[in-house]
Amino acid sequence: MYVGPFGHPRVWSICTRSHLPLQTHVMQAIDWFILHAITTQAIVGYKCNPNLVNSKSVLEESGRVSSSDVGGEGQVEYHNHRVVEFVEEEGMEVAVVWPTRGTVVVLNADATRDSPEIYLEVGIVTGGLAANIFGKRHSRSRMCVAVGALTKCQLIGVDEKIGLSDILREGGTGTKVLTVQMVTMFDKVIAEEEVSVDVKIIAPP
Amino acid sequence: MFTHLYYSLSPITRVSAVDGRTLNLVSSSILSLFSLKTWSQATIGNPHSHHGYAMAVVGNALSHVDVLRGVCGDGSEANRDEYVLVLEDDIDSFSPDFAADMASTVARIERDQTWDVILLGTFSESVDLYNDRRAYDEPGVEFLKRVNHEAKSRTFGGGSHAYLVRRKGACKLLKLAEEVSTA
Numbered sequence: 001m002y003v004g005p006f007g008h009p010r011v012w013s014i015c016t017r018s019h020l021p022l023q024t025h026v027m028q029a030i031d032w033f034i035l036h037a038i039t040t041q042a043i044v045g046y047k048c049n050p051n052l053v054n055s056k057s058v059l060e061e062s063g064r065v066s067s068s069d070v071g072g073e074g075q076v077e078y079h080n081h082r083v084v085e086f087v088e089e090e091g092m093e094v095a096v097v098w099p100t101r102g103t104v105v106v107l108n109a110d111a112t113r114d115s116p117e118i119y120l121e122v123g124i125v126t127g128g129l130a131a132n133i134f135g136k137r138h139s140r141s142r143m144c145v146a147v148g149a150l151t152k153c154q155l156i157g158v159d160e161k162i163g164l165s166d167i168l169r170e171g172g173t174g175t176k177v178l179t180v181q182m183v184t185m186f187d188k189v190i191a192e193e194e195v196s197v198d199v200k201i202i203a204p205p
Numbered sequence: 206m207f208t209h210l211y212y213s214l215s216p217i218t219r220v221s222a223v224d225g226r227t228l229n230l231v232s233s234s235i236l237s238l239f240s241l242k243t244w245s246q247a248t249i250g251n252p253h254s255h256h257g258y259a260m261a262v263v264g265n266a267l268s269h270v271d272v273l274r275g276v277c278g279d280g281s282e283a284n285r286d287e288y289v290l291v292l293e294d295d296i297d298s299f300s301p302d303f304a305a306d307m308a309s310t311v312a313r314i315e316r317d318q319t320w321d322v323i324l325l326g327t328f329s330e331s332v333d334l335y336n337d338r339r340a341y342d343e344p345g346v347e348f349l350k351r352v353n354h355e356a357k358s359r360t361f362g363g364g365s366h367a368y369l370v371r372r373k374g375a376c377k378l379l380k381l382a383e384e385v386s387t388a
Contacts, residue, residue, distance in 0.1 A: 030266040030269040030365050033266070033382070035363055042377060044321050045322040046320055048326070051325065051326040052303060052307060053367035
């Protein structure tokens with residue numbers, strides 16, 4: 001997912017997989033019906049890894065008819081990468097797109113006159129997941145930016161932009177180092193980058 | 206351990222499974238849940254064969270649908286994030302430190318408002334993803350192969366023997382299953 005200019009999200013993926021069409025009704029065994037709903041994003045699902053509960057899957061019970069469907073005509077392959085446990089994506093890359101290092105940020109001395117807002121922009125290359133799946137899975141993750149003792153965070157699933165004007169204004173002018181982090185919903189920092197910006201504050205005309 | 210159990214206001218509810226062998230597979234209640242648009246083998250015992258279905262599979266699905274209906278309740282907006290643990294009767298084993306693992310999982314998932322279903326155990330039969338158990342390596346697998354006429358594996362597996370489902374998730378799944386009846 002790439003958060004573009006002024007925070008408007010754009011998406012891409014290294015490996016964009018065509019999406020399975022959403023089919024309704026129970027068209028296969030119930031577990032695959034659930035997997036299909038997850039794959040088509042009709043619901044959000046995870047799986048525990050490793051398993052917390054195991055099943056005999058009825059295979060070892062003599063005299064009992066299996067309730068599993070295996071193979072057969074019309075079957076669809078479901079990649080359950082979608083339902084992994086809560087982990088960051090392998091191969092995911094996060095980079096601050098804007099402000100770029102050394103950017104000059106000019107703010108009005110009168111905060112009410114700032115227009116447009118100075119936004120943080122972050123680019124994310126997913127690790128092989130379709131971008132919309134990635135975005136949904138990480139909708140509870142946060143982008144955070146720290147300037148000195150000030151920190152702002154924003155859920156990427158709510159709004160993909162963070163206004164910087166207020167925290168850049170604190171502490172006056174000069175070069176300031178921004179620490180930008182991607183933080184999972186479990187407070188794990190999965191990417192961090194620092195950029196420096198030169199802050200200038202101009203007096204109202 | 207579970208403080209959010211919802212089903213019928215009872216902490217534990219046993220739901221009798223549907224015996225697929227006794228089903229009338231052409232009843233309206235079943236037709237309303239299963240896609241039979243391509244049903245060309247109606248005179249054969251299993252009208253769902255196009256989908257690789259067996260009567261036991263249909264019975265199993267209906268059993269879970271019953272559970273989902275109980276969890277969804279009246280479909281109202283209240284308590285839609287509450288969830289239940291669904292266990293089939295063929296649970297074989299739990300993780301070595303299940304209580305701690307489950308407590309940890311519950312602590313984590315309660316911070317996530319997005320999920321509808323969490324599969325507590327899955328298996329895969331052709332590709333070993335995330336240390337999934339290969340069912341085809343298990344004793345008794347020959348029986349399964351014979352029943353299904355081929356050794357073709359079920360790619361990427363599945364499993365419905367243990368899962369958490371939120372009330373809102375149960376309602377979504379039911380809606381998906383039942384929508385086709387009016388299509």
